[in-house]
Amino acid sequence: MPTLVSHPDEVKVVSRRFGMGATDIDKYVELDGYKAVQEAIAKGPEWIINEMKASGLRGRGGAGFPTGMKWSFVPKQSEKPKYVLVNGDESEPGTCKDHVLFLHDPHAVIEGTMIAGLAIGSKLGFIYLRGEYRYLLKIVEKAVADAYAKGFLGKNIFGTGVDFDVITQTGAGAYEVGEESALMESLEGKRGVPRIKPPFPAVVGLYGGPTVINNAETIANAPHILLMGGEAYAKLGSERNGGTRLFGISGHVERPGVYELPMGYSLRKAIYDVAGGIKDGKKLKAVVPGGSSCPVMLPEEIDVGLDFDQMGKAGTMLGSGGIVVLDETVSIVEFALRTIAFYQHESCGWCIPCREGTDWIKKTLTRVYNGGGNKKDVDNVQYLAENMLGRTFCPLGDAAAMPTIAFVKKFRKEFEDYIAGNKAGTPIITVEQLVGAH
Incomplete structure (x- = not known):
């Protein structure tokens, strides 16, 4: 298991169980696991969605769409089954955050999937992992099997009369299936190419049914939000950008790694304080702030907060949280x-x-x-x-x-x-x- 890095400025919410053995279901339960989903069953869909809206959680896959609002778009009545689809494809170069969730806290992804299902009236969730993440599939499959063995998944979960199932799937190693409609095509057994929109997945999605699709980190935040309260989570971040985010800082820095920082945290501080500055004392040449699809930034542009709105105003994007630092030697x-x-x-x-x-x-x-x-x-x-x-x-x-x-x-x-x-x-x-x- 990789050595975990940390920094005093981190605010550990979604990463709070990392390194604590939470892949074991008994340890996960000991660390407040599966409490949020039971509260969600008791309080109902409207409460779940209101808490998610209050949290200010925005999609951690890159688009930054408000999660609670996305869940509310799913029609309450549907002739076809509804589905939850967790996007764990994570194929964006420079991005390395979702794999640590699957590696250290897979039950949080499962519990978040269940919460999303309760919010929209779904009884089935899919966790789709990147094709190259097959080494993580065993970890996630064991977590799912353990949840079934405990009665946390399947028929009559927690003895409440509610049914919910989870199915895992890996892709074939295609970047394209990180796009939500191509992901659905792949999951249906077809070639992973995008669909023309509209219709949008919330109305016509997987197998033609209403579907919520969220990034793995987004989904893993849901149990934490319900336990701490949406407003409390929102206060951890910046305006209109609630909570924290896993940032994968790589490239020419002294301490590369995945760090959980508040939304709105300074990009300059992330590079020079959290990641220890430019490796071997060299000069900074450029920064790709959120994965390879995000416009590059110059050294004089890095005094900006790491949230969707501030990065947008700076002419780039927060993307999937992959900060790639380039020193003066790079062509x-x-x-x-x-x-x-x-x-x-x-x-x-x-x-x-x-x-x-x-x-x-x-x-x-x-x-x-x-x-x-x-x-x-x-x-x-x-x-x-x-x-x-x-x-x-x-x-x-x-x-x-x-x-x-x-x-x-x-x-x-x-x-x-x-x-x-x-x-x-x-x-x-x-x-x-x-x-x-x-």
């Missing part, structure tokens, strides 16, 4: 190529702007990186990315376009230096290795 041209090569490889190929746009950007940046670029290439890359933006069936096209536009706008001189033969930074691997890896 932004290489980093941009690495990023677009990933998205080109992961594109499902359904829509032309994404399929062709990512491919042409990768080809152009490969030529620039390899020393064969020309002056028009930089403009062409920006033009291609801007014409992808907002023109694809799902957000993957935007995820590829937004960081590319930011790289070109903020580091244009570095791209031009490559073309002029004055390569900036220190390339880590050759372009053949780089592109071949994807």
